[in-house]
Amino acid sequence: MTWSHWAISPFITGVFFILGVLTLFWVSQNWLISALNAHHIHVNEDVVNDWYGLIYMLVFVFSMQSLIVGQTDSWIFMNFQLIALTFCGYFLNIHIRYYYLYPTLLIFMLFNHSVLYWESWGHALTLMLFFTTLGFMRKRMNRWSHKIQIGSYLLTCMGFGALLWWFMKLKFTLSWGTYWQEWAYFMIFEILLYIYASMLSANSELKQNLVDFANHDALTKTENFAAYTSAINYQFQIRQKSGLELSMMMFDIDHFKQINDTYGHSAGDQILQHVTQTAQTVFEANDAHITLYRTGGEEFNVLFPGYDLDAALPIVNQLFSAINHLSVVVDQQKIQLSISIGLATLTPDDQTATEFYDRVDANLYHSKRNGRMQITAK
Secondary structure: OOHHHHOOOHHHHHHHHHHHHHHHHHHHHHHHHHHHHHOOOOOOHHHHHHHHHHHHHHHHHHHHHHOOOOOOOOOOOHHHHHHHHHHHHHHOOOOOOHHHHHHHHHHHHHHOOOOOOHHHHHHHHHHHHHHHHHHHHHHHHHHOOHHHHHHHHHHHHHHHHHHHHHHHHHHHOOOHHHHHHHHHHHHHHHHHHHHHHHHHHHHHHHHHHHHHHHHEOOOOOOEOHHHHHHHHHHHHHHHHHHOOOEEEEEEEEOOHHHHHHHHOHHHHHHHHHHHHHHHHHHHHHHOOOOEEEEOOOOEEEEEEEOOOHHHHHHHHHHHHHHHHOOEEEEOOEEEEOOEEEEEEEOOOOOOOHHHHHHHHHHHHHHHHHOOOOOEEEO
16 A cells, blocks of 8 residues: 555555554454453462563564565565564563574564664664663653653654664665655654554543443452353353362351441441452452352352362361451451351252352351351252
8 A cells, every 4th residue: 555556655555554553463462361251260460461462562563574585675664664663662661581593683684684783782782772762761661741741752753763764774774854754754653652552541541440340249349140140150150061179158247237327337337348358368368269149238259260168168267266256446446247158069060050059148148047147058
């Protein structure tokens, strides 16, 4: 798509090409994370961001350069490569150690047949310094005002862009006209990248906030009934296919309505938060895969993937002991807490996730009807 065929400037097509590459990255990365979450594969999203972003941009850079290796105009895609480096170093905030990138840069120079040129070595070292500076700025940008962030970003890109294109001018004996034109294109690309990435980042943060709001309880910060429903349906399907064990506990706070009526709802909120924190501490000390859900006012569900009744019971006893020895001071009055618990393991007789839920719920109400502050497990 050039002037000769479409009457469109190569610069304009370059802008849309870069925006398309970046959009494809965001879409594919979000799809990857969503797919992992849908299969309840717990991954560190920062790690996915680091490695997927780096691999994606390396494939992009090497693929582009493979079209022009060894040619006299092998510099023509350099602005695209610099945009990829800026995107990884500044906007993705990749946490990969910088020294891992030195071998990659050497491989690229060998691939591009440029190891014998001193200008290429100067260019390579400047690239590494550029990437390192972008990472340094990114780590400190939260301490800076918005104006300082934009100013430091533009000045850094201007300075390194001018130096990087100067090495290309020397190596390929480019005219000053070409030098200034490519440097100007580079700065326009960098400005567009800043605007575009900032918009995507804001939308991504909004989307993540909405997801967190939809799946987490605002008061206790635990996952809520919607998250529980998704998890139990998934775990039930896995159990049917693989035969893995699955246990579930339900518990609620004894006489919670009376506490609210006597001490007020503010006291009730504090008690819910204390109980949640205690439960999370117990579960995290045993197994990070045990998940707590607030499924009602004072009711909680806990999933134990991979646990039968005998394996889950010691952890349940720990929680039971911890909360039954818990007292909360509200307005200089000490409120002693206790909980009732129902526990069961999934069996072949449970034809649906709802039937399993009902069995655990029946065990909980057996504890409550028979004096509270006890565990019913069967």
